[in-house]
Amino acid sequence: MEPKLNHHKGLTPHVCGECCTKIERISVTLNANRVLEDISLHLHCGELTTLVGPNGAGKSTLLRTLLGELPHSGAIHFLPVFGHGRPDAPAMGYVPQQLEFDRFSPISVQDAFSSALSRWPVALWHSRRDRATAREALAAVHAEHLIHRKLGQLSGGELQRVLLALSLTPVPNLLLLDEPVSGIDLPGREMFYRTVSELRQRFDLSILMVSHDLAGVTAVSDRIVFLNRRIVCAGAPAEVIAHPEVRRTFGLDLVTPNPERP
Amino acid sequence: MNTWHYLISLLPFEWTQFAFMRTALLAVLIVSPLFALMGTLVVNNRMAFFSDAIGHASLTGIGLGVLLGMADPLWALVAFALILGVGIIALQRYTRSAMDTVISLSMSFSIALGVVLLSHGGNFNKFSHYLIGDLLSITPGEVGQLLVTSVLVGSGLLLGYNRILLIGLNESLARSRGISAWWTQMLFCAGVVMVVTMNLSWVGILIINAMLIVPAAGARNIAGNARQYVFYAVGIALFSGVAGLIASYYANTATGASIVLVAMGCYLVTLCIKAARGMQSPAKCGLTGGNGLAE
Numbered sequence: 001m002e003p004k005l006n007h008h009k010g011l012t013p014h015v016c017g018e019c020c021t022k023i024e025r026i027s028v029t030l031n032a033n034r035v036l037e038d039i040s041l042h043l044h045c046g047e048l049t050t051l052v053g054p055n056g057a058g059k060s061t062l063l064r065t066l067l068g069e070l071p072h073s074g075a076i077h078f079l080p081v082f083g084h085g086r087p088d089a090p091a092m093g094y095v096p097q098q099l100e101f102d103r104f105s106p107i108s109v110q111d112a113f114s115s116a117l118s119r120w121p122v123a124l125w126h127s128r129r130d131r132a133t134a135r136e137a138l139a140a141v142h143a144e145h146l147i148h149r150k151l152g153q154l155s156g157g158e159l160q161r162v163l164l165a166l167s168l169t170p171v172p173n174l175l176l177l178d179e180p181v182s183g184i185d186l187p188g189r190e191m192f193y194r195t196v197s198e199l200r201q202r203f204d205l206s207i208l209m210v211s212h213d214l215a216g217v218t219a220v221s222d223r224i225v226f227l228n229r230r231i232v233c234a235g236a237p238a239e240v241i242a243h244p245e246v247r248r249t250f251g252l253d254l255v256t257p258n259p260e261r262p
Numbered sequence: 263m264n265t266w267h268y269l270i271s272l273l274p275f276e277w278t279q280f281a282f283m284r285t286a287l288l289a290v291l292i293v294s295p296l297f298a299l300m301g302t303l304v305v306n307n308r309m310a311f312f313s314d315a316i317g318h319a320s321l322t323g324i325g326l327g328v329l330l331g332m333a334d335p336l337w338a339l340v341a342f343a344l345i346l347g348v349g350i351i352a353l354q355r356y357t358r359s360a361m362d363t364v365i366s367l368s369m370s371f372s373i374a375l376g377v378v379l380l381s382h383g384g385n386f387n388k389f390s391h392y393l394i395g396d397l398l399s400i401t402p403g404e405v406g407q408l409l410v411t412s413v414l415v416g417s418g419l420l421l422g423y424n425r426i427l428l429i430g431l432n433e434s435l436a437r438s439r440g441i442s443a444w445w446t447q448m449l450f451c452a453g454v455v456m457v458v459t460m461n462l463s464w465v466g467i468l469i470i471n472a473m474l475i476v477p478a479a480g481a482r483n484i485a486g487n488a489r490q491y492v493f494y495a496v497g498i499a500l501f502s503g504v505a506g507l508i509a510s511y512y513a514n515t516a517t518g519a520s521i522v523l524v525a526m527g528c529y530l531v532t533l534c535i536k537a538a539r540g541m542q543s544p545a546k547c548g549l550t551g552g553n554g555l556a557e
Contacts, residue, residue, distance in 0.1 A: 064434065067437050067438055068437065069434065069437060092438050093438065094434060094437075094438030096432060096434055096435060099435065100432060101431050101432050102306070102308070104482065105306050105430070105431065105482075106481075106482055106485035106486060106487055106488060106490065106491040107306075107427065107431060107487065107488055108486065108487035108488070110487065111427070111487050111488040111489075112431065114424065115424035115425070115427045115428050115488075116428060116439050118424070119421065119424055120424075121420045121423035121424060122424055122427065122488040123299065123302070123420065123488055123489060123491075124420070124489065125489060148486075148487070150486055150487070151431075163435075167438070176438070
């Protein structure tokens, strides 16, 4: 434990359980389609909340709404306890599902860090501080050897680790992970979950993660939210797994189908 | 200015004896690095077609300027291109339709309008020099104008370089870092418009986009990070600018087009370097898709 890294200064590095982000009755309509309906969700510090649901359920849309990319009704309140950022725009970390980018862009890992961290143009050179920060952040996810590689030359798992390191520099109030492990093999996935779970406790982060991998996330999540345009059910992993619609969507009852359910 | 002319005329070449060549050389040296720096961002952010549209749309700007009875339609040109550039970005953001469709639409519209305006009364030939450009007729006053705008736009570009780079990498990622994609993109487009329109009369509408795109595209083939990218692009731009200018003097050809041809030559050289690197280290270009030949 490193209390100095905790963004809730003066508090113990344990889960404080306070509400960091309040999502109140959010609805999103895209091209006359209601993609999200009446979503209310409170995210707590030090808690990993996982969003699951079928394809097209609006999981990524919810993250993009939190990022401020989509118009919505309802309200989002961020309560950055003592951290950086203003109440309406907190420091958010974001790891996209698959970073869509031009793989031939001559942008190195160090360039990505420097351009996100400072205004000193990466076209000239990197400041000593940016170099040190990038190296330190990459070391936390065991990726410091990648610092001079081009982003386009990284493998899927390497890229996700670099993006996770980037999203944690500086430590955000809210970390958004959009299917961070899709396309990564099982050992890579487990390592990613372990890292995230460790970081959550170390930094007292509130994390919202989208996942398809129900089996993988039940062990690490504090709370699972099953989303299908609206919140179908939310609660502790064990409760959510018992819910009939969750079981149907993820095929958990395939061995012993329940004839009573339509 | 006098010092410049004196120093250059000391060089032991025939072309240095002419004042118009010395002025043109100065213009090339001022503008090439700016084109290269801006080009790296235009190529990274996949805006090559956008800058092309701005260049072509200038016909309408010139047409409007002439219609308003302006002796030098430059400012009508700048104003029209700015409106069009902002319009394209806004239209794309609000309709969320594909960028190339929106650009193609606005480009066709403004070229058609420009040709109609300029051909009114059968005088289109009078304006054909805008298509090809004429560097050798550039005046010291115009070079001063170029210097001021280049310094302004150049420092703006450097200030915003990181943010524009991040938006080009991935917009959601940039947004999560608190960067306003809308404003950054708008200001960047305004910068592109300024550079394209200010240099139009000497480079020519038909090839101005090549000045932006070719050095950056060449540098991309061989650069491993952002700094090398800009460094190589500026190098290619300066070399082809000076070499093209001198070649056009001896071959008696249009300067802008000659510069573009030299730059294309540089591009081919970088392509060969990249191919040679790919052959040297086949292990690197396999699954990771680094620098294979089949790009």
